[in-house]
Amino acid sequence: MSEVRTLKVALLGCGNVGAQVARILLDDADALAARTGARLQLSGIAVRNLDSERDVELPRELFTTDADTLVKDADLVIELMGGIEPARSLILTAMQNGACVVTGNKALLAQDGPTLYEEADKAGVQLSYEAAVAGAIPILRPIRDSLSGDRITRVLGIVNGTTNFILDQMDSTGAQFADALAEAQRLGYAEADPTADVEGHDAAAKAAILASLSFHTRFALEDVYCEGITKVSAADIAAAKDAGFVIKLLAIAEKITNANGDGGISVRVHPTLLPREHPLAAVRGAFNAVFIEAENAGELMFYGQGAGGTPTASAVLGDLVSAARRVVLGGPGRTETTTGYVPALSIDASTTSYYIGLDVADQAGVLARITHIFAEHGVSIEIMRQTIHRDAASKVESAELKIVTHRASEAALAATVEAVKGLDVINSVTSVLRVEGV
């Protein structure tokens, strides 16, 4: 390894993750050179404001506001600016100039991935983005490469640390959503404006990326049904706990085959009940995990830190070393395969099990009337449990009915719940939550 070539690396953006990437490139230069077969020389860091505070002390002469010039002179470009423009244009320029690109920009990929993938194909360069989903966890490469000889049937991911932290807090302390969110903000797990996280938008972008790779089809953000966690109440969590479940915000992509043989892919994000013994149920705090079911491999799970500057930098560097190895060995980049044979399904066509909590009148015949409505709508009941609350004089105060259904379509479930609400023996529908992993 005496004479190695040098590859110029341009870094766009120097936030939380970018600063750590720069630090590792400088500190670990020798080890990275040994593993790559080329020296990775950080040629510059493009930022908007030269005088901003950085997390890490970095040589001042590396900084520039002229991203365009930096990109045009680079062999490898790392884009960590976030947002759509100018990130999109800079990535396209880089690829047109023959540079491989590493990005963590999930919003851009979910919105305009196809344009970027096609440009990478055309230019014969590699576009990699392991950092865009589940931070430090190697998940995209295993899906793309290790499972390339298998058929993935379902992906369930805890891909947003903020919401997992909030739900975990609610589960372990009994807190309401607002209090758990405030705690997450205090500890730095949630931003001042938490919308993108708690409304599920961040998870939805990741769901689109996961679904695209898993099913060899390009899904965009608008293919993803998205429901956040703002309506999950302490009562929902308590009811779930009582029934042996935990509530997680899951990004789900699964193959649905109808009775007539056709079907498609349901891609969705929503609060979901999981049995407490499911491997994903043990994913606590701000950790992430992705659970995959494949025809041959069976069940797989990938677990680790989903965010944070240093962990995410690890994923960026992994992509960078892989891209650099390709450049050293010669040959074009490997591109995604998109045979594009499956449509995205609307949420109404998705099927899942449901947990339904009802506050009912304690009258003879109530159960029969409710079960009749379920049967009428083709929704089959798996578990039904009634709890009667009595006062000191043994007088019935209220009756609670908990129902877990077999898999049913969203449309059938919605119609069932509407019909049940119309019954005079129903005081209220206390919870309607989706269940996975049963």
Added chain:
Amino acid sequence: MSEVRTLKVALLGCGNVGAQVARILLDDADALAARTGARLQLSGIAVRNLDSERDVELPRELFTTDADTLVKDADLVIELMGGIEPARSLILTAMQNGACVVTGNKALLAQDGPTLYEEADKAGVQLSYEAAVAGAIPILRPIRDSLSGDRITRVLGIVNGTTNFILDQMDSTGAQFADALAEAQRLGYAEADPTADVEGHDAAAKAAILASLSFHTRFALEDVYCEGITKVSAADIAAAKDAGFVIKLLAIAEKITNANGDGGISVRVHPTLLPREHPLAAVRGAFNAVFIEAENAGELMFYGQGAGGTPTASAVLGDLVSAARRVVLGGPGRTETTTGYVPALSIDASTTSYYIGLDVADQAGVLARITHIFAEHGVSIEIMRQTIHRDAASKVESAELKIVTHRASEAALAATVEAVKGLDVINSVTSVLRVEGV
């Protein structure tokens, strides 16, 4: 994708895994072609006996006993015969003829990996072996590629399903080792001769492979300290459980840095206590999992099925498609990086925490004498708990002392235990077990 080239695939061996690989190659030919950019044509299956029973119905004309001719005419060779010869010679012939090789032969890799890796380098072909460690779980590719920009500091793996099943049975039912082994044999999780599994030899071969990739150094089987589970008793399991631990057979590879700054890699397999809340503690039955600690990525875990024909076939096919994509794109195979900067450490130089159970006399001064011996040997005590068992008349029947130490070297611990045994107040040393994850 109208005109694609055809790549000839030779399969060596048609056991449990091989038969499933052949089935998938035939059944999923179109999907594999779409993902690869080339048709993967199964050109033949080399077996010892043409008339053996197979798990899967396969076209008779594919079978041959002439492995050598088959290999010389192949673009891609899958070796699933197991054992050292003729597997080794056939792999070398294949690579010398320019074919990429996929193998699941952990014994061969652990014994003679360096020869194979060097030959692959020289021939410019890819040698991949995801199936050799942890069956269906994509673990080698994430270590080699995704973590290539990070520094792995420790790997803890449950990499043998048979022993995990046995220990899990003992933990959940209180069974003795012999009974749990018999149950595993009855259910097909253990072979008639279980030596390779229960003595830890299978895990040791996998530990050598994991350590080599994780620390960019070539470790062989003789670098691995190996201790099986045959001496783990129901009493050990009960004592561990009582103290909040579970016993797992772990393959461990970790970087040890001495006070003077040098050090090396400790590679070892032994029964190990893990806190019940550790992610690996939840790995039940015959499942496998690998837990990785890296400087930047933090903690990662990979979980899935570690054995079985179909799951392992998934890993083989993933390697095959990746190798075929490389052939289609042109360019040489990517080889391992082995900067070879770290020595393997002997077990005496390894450090870990220990759990020690003692049956002691209930006399004044016992604790002082014991703690003095620990201090003398430089072994620091983290937790000590004494339980006094009394009979109905409140007379002391026995006293039990449980000690968990801070990290100490094997040598210091062994000397401590020897010295403690010599005390007249010690009736017996009931357990000495290593602890990780605290």
